[in-house]
Amino acid sequence: MNIVVLTPIRLLGDGLSACISHCPQMKVLAVVSDFSRLRSTLDATETDLVLIDVTQGIDLHDVRALAAGYPGKSLVALGLTEQRQDVIRCGQAGFTGYISRETPADALCEALTDVAAGRLVCSAEISSGLLRALYLMEKGVQGPAQPADTDPALTRREAEVLHLLGEARSNKEIARALCISVATVKHHVHNVLEKLHLQGRAQAVRRLRDAPGLAGAPAVMAQEAKQ
Template identity: 30%
Template sequence: MTGDPRVLIVDDQALVRTGFRMILNARGIEVAGEAADGVEAVSAAERLRPDVVLMDIRMPNLDGLAATRQILARHPGCRVIMLTTFDLDRYVYAALAAGASGFLLKDVTPEHLANAVRLVSTGDALLAPSITRRLVERFAAEAAPPPLHRDLTPLTPRELEVLTLLGHGRSNAELAADLGLSEATVKTHVARIFTKLDLRDRAQAVVLAYETGLVRPAAQ
């Protein structure tokens, strides 16, 4: 994608939507539209085709998780950032599993908000891998899902090793150090894993590592 992304803001609080719109517009990021609940969000995404959706989790009529699933099913190239509160909403794990590229706290700084939108629009995950891992550990342990029988045979032994380390929250630099590889080689392995397993970004890779049993949630 070239240029700044077009953003859809979804929140049932008008004040939040207005504040985010002002922040993004001031930094040259176009706000394509707003929605006050999940139903409006799905309709707006269909009509406006935004690059990034800022999606509140808890809303009337249709919550952010259900709306995320519907939007990404219809527009897989779209990126969704979940908006949550400081206490880490219990739906975060499910949102990441549904394809969301990360989450932001609603009291995010203006600079972090703009940077996050731009980062996600390039196809990267918003969260640092270690933060994603902690979130997944917390909520995967609560949900205790049975291992997902996903076919990992397309992966080479090295790629399987890289995916496992991704699940443990390693950054590219840490992967390079752990495996004795250059960061460029690590990036190539990661990109191939995403392609072979049809993964959106690192957040989904971490979730998949847990769901397939490559990584087990730590004891709580």
């Protein structure tokens, strides 16, 4: 099995490569630090599985694009927090499996073998969540229509801030629109990014583009209309 590792942490990548080198029939072809290098590597090699470090936060939009562009590759989330919403979100993005943060090094090769064989080893809670997500998809209720099953709930104010982030407004502009202090805006922005597992404002714009129902546009417009 040919594997490519994506992680921004060189030490982690080298450690994973050394660990996997002891596994029969597994070979790490390359360790890359970003999606651009990953795509170049996939174009130039015969890769079977991509191990993607999610501990530092990644843009799932990039994962979706990767899964669509390379449908024959198994994408595995490395270091995933084993919570129902996180697992469902990764599955919707195109990951075919995950290695949880609690997985010991000596179990890594077995876990990768399970993923390559199409076996998903997870807790009963995760299994229940996946079945629930499939049920909602069958009913046509998915994505932003059911944020409680796919994203942590945002407060009304956080949704308003997210809406304005989607318009590329600065903290001062958001504060003016909502009649709150810049410090309060920074607090809400931090909470939004943390709840949605985003690394910055640019990712927030892309997340809102994928799921516009997350933001409370009507409430924001009402606030501005009063000014």
